[in-house]
Amino acid sequence: xxxxxxxxxxxxxxxxxxxxxxxxxxxxxxxxxxxxxxxxxxxxxxxxxxxxxxxxxxxxxxxxxxxxxxxxxxxxxxxxxxxxxxxxxxxxxxxxxxxxxxxxxxxxxxxxxxxxxxxxxxxxxxxxxxxxxxxxxxxxxxxxxxxxxxxxxxxxxxxxxxxxxxxxxxxxxxxxxxxxxxxxxxxxxxxxxxxxxxxxxxxxxxxxxxxxxxxxxxxxxxxxxxxxxxxxxxxxxxxxxxxxxxxxxxxxxxxxxxxxxxxxxxxxxxxxxxxxxxxxxxxxxxxxxxxxxxxxxxxxxxxxxxxxxxxxxxx
Amino acid sequence: xxxxxxxxxxxxxxxxxxxxxxxxxxxxxxxxxxxxxxxxxxxxxxxxxxxxxxxxxxxxxxxxxxxxxxxxxxxxxxxxxxxxxxxxxxxxxxxxxxxxxxxxxxxxxxxxxxxxxxxxxxxxxxxxxxxxxxxxxxxxxxxxxxxxxxxxxxxxxxxxxxxxxxxxxxxxxxxxxxxxxxxxxxxxxxxxxxxxxxxxxxxxxxxxxxxxxxxxxxxxxxxxxxxxxxxxxxxxxxxxxxxxxxxxxxxxxxxxxxxxxxxxxxxxxxxxxxxxxxxxxxxxxxxxxxxxxxxxxxxxxxxxxxxxxxxxxxx
Numbered sequence: 187x188x189x190x191x192x193x194x195x196x197x198x199x200x201x202x203x204x205x206x207x208x209x210x211x212x213x214x215x216x217x218x219x220x221x222x223x224x225x226x227x228x229x230x231x232x233x234x235x236x237x238x239x240x241x242x243x244x245x246x247x248x249x250x251x252x253x254x255x256x257x258x259x260x261x262x263x264x265x266x267x268x269x270x271x272x273x274x275x276x277x278x279x280x281x282x283x284x285x286x287x288x289x290x291x292x293x294x295x296x297x298x299x300x301x302x303x304x305x306x307x308x309x310x311x312x313x314x315x316x317x318x319x320x321x322x323x324x325x326x327x328x329x330x331x332x333x334x335x336x337x338x339x340x341x342x343x344x345x346x347x348x349x350x351x352x353x354x355x356x357x358x359x360x361x362x363x364x365x366x367x368x369x370x371x372x373x374x375x376x377x378x379x380x381x382x383x384x385x386x387x388x389x390x391x392x393x394x395x396x397x398x399x400x401x402x403x404x405x406x407x408x409x410x411x412x413x414x415x416x417x418x419x420x421x422x423x424x425x426x427x428x429x430x431x432x433x434x435x436x437x438x439x440x441x442x443x444x445x446x447x448x449x450x451x452x453x454x455x456x457x458x459x460x461x462x463x464x465x466x467x468x469x470x471x472x473x474x475x476x477x478x479x480x481x482x483x484x485x486x487x488x489x490x491x492x493x494x495x496x497x498x499x500x501x
Numbered sequence: 502x503x504x505x506x507x508x509x510x511x512x513x514x515x516x517x518x519x520x521x522x523x524x525x526x527x528x529x530x531x532x533x534x535x536x537x538x539x540x541x542x543x544x545x546x547x548x549x550x551x552x553x554x555x556x557x558x559x560x561x562x563x564x565x566x567x568x569x570x571x572x573x574x575x576x577x578x579x580x581x582x583x584x585x586x587x588x589x590x591x592x593x594x595x596x597x598x599x600x601x602x603x604x605x606x607x608x609x610x611x612x613x614x615x616x617x618x619x620x621x622x623x624x625x626x627x628x629x630x631x632x633x634x635x636x637x638x639x640x641x642x643x644x645x646x647x648x649x650x651x652x653x654x655x656x657x658x659x660x661x662x663x664x665x666x667x668x669x670x671x672x673x674x675x676x677x678x679x680x681x682x683x684x685x686x687x688x689x690x691x692x693x694x695x696x697x698x699x700x701x702x703x704x705x706x707x708x709x710x711x712x713x714x715x716x717x718x719x720x721x722x723x724x725x726x727x728x729x730x731x732x733x734x735x736x737x738x739x740x741x742x743x744x745x746x747x748x749x750x751x752x753x754x755x756x757x758x759x760x761x762x763x764x765x766x767x768x769x770x771x772x773x774x775x776x777x778x779x780x781x782x783x784x785x786x787x788x789x790x791x792x793x794x795x796x797x798x799x800x801x802x803x804x805x806x807x808x809x810x811x812x813x814x815x816x
Contacts (some may be wrong), residue, residue, distance in 0.1 A: 193737055233773075237774060455811060461774040461775065496816055
């Protein structure tokens with residue numbers, strides 16, 4: 187299989203973004219490993235800038251634009267972490283950012299994006315309105331549209347989280363990520379292929395948004411209608427660029443229910459004293475739900491983010 | 502001033518307990534430092550075994566007992582982190598632990614103590630009942646009573662948290678701890694005196710439990726009646742051994758109200774994605790409330806613990 191991104195592409199992305207991101211710690215917990223029945227290594231992207239791995243992909247995409255193109259700015263639509271990632275990346279690169287957000291987005295996210303000096307345009311909370319509004323801005327300003335996940339520069343950026351984990355922890359038997367749009371998982375797939383081919387790659391996916399699971403069964407991209415889960419970062423539909431990479435490498439996708447996601451999230455909060463968002467708890471729930479697969483193994487887990495509204499906790 | 506604990510005593514305590522505790526990380530956060538107007542270095546004892554610095558003092562006290570005495574076991578009364586610390590230390594030393602807990606103690610704390618195999622005796626939720634029950638056990642079993650803070654071996658153990666912080670971060674202008682019974686602060690005072698005498702030592706104390714503040718003003722131990730604060734780890738009355746050490750070194754004690762404690766706790770959760778208990782938020786609240794004192798300085802903060810009942814959050 188020849189992948190559209192090379193080993194060197196990923197290393198370049200890492201060099202490009204390293205001055206601007208945190209090298210997040212890999213944490214372990216005897217207690218949690220005991221509960222899971224395997225040795226867990228948590229890559230803590232909840233401690234990443236903007237509180238999520240998305241800072242990596244956003245930065246790599248913005249910094250990879252040719253100088254002249256970059257000056258016209260970047261545009262995206264997102265109600266979540268990608269919006270903040272692009273706003274932050276544009277600020278660091280000194281170029282304008284135009285962010286389309288649904289008017290229903292949480293106040294805290296709007297404030298977060300505004301704090302980086304991005305120009306926010308509100309739209310109706312539909313996919314159509316988002317895309318039209320972004321397209322209009324693109325035409326008016328000449329800004330470059332950056333997809334939250336279906337973009338090779340974004341994938342290369344997200345890949346650096348797995349790269350750092352493999353660099354720090356040797357001989358992982360397995361690596362597991364949450365999967366939504368697929369940027370993080372596609373990045374993990376490439377890094378596993380190039381740097382640690384003996385490691386088995388898994389993903390955890392919410393039962394209420396199981397398009398990756400179904401797509402892998404069908405061998406073709408199969409969106410699900412009205413995805414719904416407490417893991418709000420994983421509702422996006424898998425991108426085709428991501429899917430083509432993931433399907434070549436991944437061992438299995440495990441589906442988990444919302445109650446199990448909440449239980450795993452609470453367990454990590456209580457035992458490890460760190461804050462992870464529901465999406466980040468999905469791979470943890472998948473491990474707890476499939477203990478036989480991971481028994482006695484050395485398992486890397488990407489804790490994808492920690493952005494939680496403390497006023498609306500599920501416990 | 503000649504202190505009852507020498508530099509060598511503290512170094513010995515560190516050697517004694519190091520194989521059994523976590524060397525907790527020192528975390529920084531650009532965002533939080535910016536908010537505070539100074540450069541903050543957080544010693545994360547919320548990541549310590551049992552979720553609090555108390556593991557240090559408990560272990561040092563148990564491991565410092567002569568072999569023969571140790572075999573008869575240890576006894577203490579506590580509804581909180583000290584109970585778990587002694588239970589864990591006794592388990593590690595392979596000796597019996599007898600823990601007196603008020604029958605009203607939270608289920609999670611009872612379970613925590615029981616999980617280390619300690620023998621729990623329930624008593625009425627009064628100081629008198631606690632002390633009598635512990636004294637009875639002491640007489641029956643020959644176990645050694647270990648005070649939660651008014652004990653030199655406990656103080657030497659707690660001191661190791663500050664020792665590691667000074668070892669890792671040079672040239673701190675200030676160090677601030679929460680203060681309750683005084684073990685952590687007395688330990689910090691000794692370490693500051695011996696290892697970093699130019700550093701100014703401060704403490705944060707809840708306004709509703711301000712016995713240390715009042716005692717320093719009066720120059721003599723002055724308990725307050727019915728202490729009350731959301732910082733439930735800081736309600737104990739300062740011990741005389743601790744006070745005699747602290748009063749020689751400390752620069753000032755800052756009082757903070759419960760709403761400010763909750764605000765500081767929430768800010769740390771949101772910005773740093775780590776879980777700290779209200780007591781640990783007290784020094785943070787003190788800094789935010791006294792910005793002029795710390796402006797532009799390099800400030801060490803002991804985040805004392807992370808044991809919070811997630812079902813009863815104040816936000």
